[in-house]
Amino acid sequence: MTLVPYFVLGTTFGFILVEAEVVSWFRIQEMFRFDAFHMYGIIGTAVVTAAIALLIIKRLAMRASDGRPLGFAPKTLGSGVRYVAGGSLFGLGWAMTGACPGPLVALVGAGVPVMAVAVLSALVGTWTYASLRPKLPH
Amino acid sequence: MHPLPWYIAGPLIGLVVPALLLLGNKPFGISSSFGHICSMISPGRFSFRESHQGGGWNLAFLLGIFVGAVAAWQFAPPPNLALSPATVAALHRLGLTDLSGLAPHEVFTWSALFTLKGFAAIVVGGFLVGFGTAYAGGCTSGHAIAGLADLQLPSLLAVCGFFAGGLAATYFVLPVILR
Numbered sequence: 077m078t079l080v081p082y083f084v085l086g087t088t089f090g091f092i093l094v095e096a097e098v099v100s101w102f103r104i105q106e107m108f109r110f111d112a113f114h115m116y117g118i119i120g121t122a123v124v125t126a127a128i129a130l131l132i133i134k135r136l137a138m139r140a141s142d143g144r145p146l147g148f149a150p151k152t153l154g155s156g157v158r159y160v161a162g163g164s165l166f167g168l169g170w171a172m173t174g175a176c177p178g179p180l181v182a183l184v185g186a187g188v189p190v191m192a193v194a195v196l197s198a199l200v201g202t203w204t205y206a207s208l209r210p211k212l213p214h
Numbered sequence: 215m216h217p218l219p220w221y222i223a224g225p226l227i228g229l230v231v232p233a234l235l236l237l238g239n240k241p242f243g244i245s246s247s248f249g250h251i252c253s254m255i256s257p258g259r260f261s262f263r264e265s266h267q268g269g270g271w272n273l274a275f276l277l278g279i280f281v282g283a284v285a286a287w288q289f290a291p292p293p294n295l296a297l298s299p300a301t302v303a304a305l306h307r308l309g310l311t312d313l314s315g316l317a318p319h320e321v322f323t324w325s326a327l328f329t330l331k332g333f334a335a336i337v338v339g340g341f342l343v344g345f346g347t348a349y350a351g352g353c354t355s356g357h358a359i360a361g362l363a364d365l366q367l368p369s370l371l372a373v374c375g376f377f378a379g380g381l382a383a384t385y386f387v388l389p390v391i392l393r
Contacts, residue, residue, distance in 0.1 A: 079274035081237050086278020089230055093279070094286035094316075095216070096223035101317040102297050103217075105305065108377075108384040111298035117220030118227065119358060125228025126242075126363035133232060140239040148241050148360065151351065151368040159350050159357075159368050163375020166346025166353060170376060171383035172339030172391075174317055176354040177244040177347060180340070181276060182283035187291070188317045190324050190332075194340030201344025202248040203256075212349065 090182050099182045101174025108171050158214040169198075216292045231360050240271055243356030244279070245347035247272040292316070308392045321392070334391040350375065 096118060097103050107115035130147065138146045153159075170176050173194050175183055180198060183191040205212075217223075234240040250272055294314050305313060312319045319326075326332030347353040350372045352361060358376065361369025 078238075079271055082234075082240075082271040082274040083278040083281075085230060085233055085237070086275035087282035087285070088278075089227065089275075090279035090282025091286045092218065092223055092226055092282075094283050094292065095218040095290060096220070097217040097292050097295060097316075098223070099283070099316055100292070100295060101322070102295055102301065102305070102313060104380075105384065106298050106301045108380045109298075109301055109304060111300040111304075114217065114220050118224040119354070121221060121224030122228035122359050123362045125225040126231035126359055127365075129229065129232035130363055133235060138236075142239075144239065146235045146239050148364050148366070151361065151366050153368050156368070156371050159371035160375045160378075162346050162349025162351070163357070163372040164346070164379035164382075165342050165375075166350055167376040167379020167381075168383045168387065169339045169342030169344075169346055169379075170354075171380040172335050172387060173343060174335075175343070177248065177343060178279055178353075178355060180343060181244075181280050183316060185280050185284035186287040186316055188315070188322050190322055190327055190336060191317075193327060194336045194343070197337045197340030198344030198347075199248055199251060201341040201346070202245075202348040203252050203344075204341075205345045205348035206249070206252065 089178070090185075093179055093182050094186050099175060099179035099186060104171065104174045154214050158212070161213070169201075217295075228359065228363070231363060234275075238271065241356065242360040243272070243352055244276065245344075245353040245356060247276045248344055249348060308389060310392065331391045334387075346379070 093099050098115070098118060103115055106112040133146050140146055173180060175191070175194070177198065180191055180195055184195060231242045234242050250270070297313065302313060310318050310320055321331050321335050323332070327336055350357065352369070352372060354376070357369040357372040362373065
């Protein structure tokens with residue numbers, strides 16, 4: 077039962093992803109070719125909105141039911157290699173599939189059923205990372 | 215109204231970040247659910263997520279994304295996209311003729327899956343999405359939106375990587391595999 081609100085929030089998010097055409101392979105091409113403002117407008121205003129909300133949450137010192145402050149655990153920088161290398165590999169996949177993880181799943185239900193194969197392949201990719209993890213620089 | 219304008223869609227997506235925090239102090243991020251599914255199949259092997267990994271909330275969220283997309287597609291499907299003429303010209307030069315729908319029919323169909331371009335875009339591309347997001351510890355939602363909004367330097371590095379990879383694929387990989 078406690079999972080229902082997350083499901084409802086996900087449903088809203090998935091609906092918006094399709095209606096704003098964020099899930100479109102063509103819109104991602106427009107973005108990487110710098111031919112349209114649409115995707116930059118969406119990501120940019122999403123970041124600003126989230127940043128303001130986080131600021132308010134911090135200002136009000138809001139806490140979860142377990143008493144911990146609301147917010148994110150800081151990410152460890154390390155050498156930074158994992159962010160640049162992992163990020164670049166994901167970027168390659170993002171432009172090839174035309175979808176990041178959310179849209180990848182959304183497209184399966186939005187008229188591109190073959191994306192189910194891409195989702196399976198992404199799971200294999202995640203699995204492979206977990207296997208190679210001790211050997212990779214982080 | 216198609217597409218939903220960026221100045222409406224962007225803030226709504228941004229509000230998912232505080233909504234998840236208020237619901238249960240959960241960090242916005244989709245790719246972590248891939249790791250979660252893997253850990254359900256093979257427990258013990260996927261301890262690479264630092265925190266917040268308990269619970270099936272991210273799977274409930276992911277299932278919601280799918281159901282929301284189905285609803286949008288059934289009840290208010292986007293019409294043919296009004297794409298930038300420059301992108302249309304570039305994609306025509308790459309040999310794509312059918313720019314209808316949400317992904318090119320010449321690449322993202324079951325029959326194209328076993329051609330070079332279909333296999334590369336779907337299977338190799340999908341693998342890179344799963345491998346890269348796990349390695350980077352996040353994707354567009356976790357790093358580009360939540361991480362940047364929280365002013366985390368690792369997320370800025372990751373987003374630079376996203377764009378480096380995306381530009382490389384757009385200008386060097388797609389021209390090869392689409393031919």
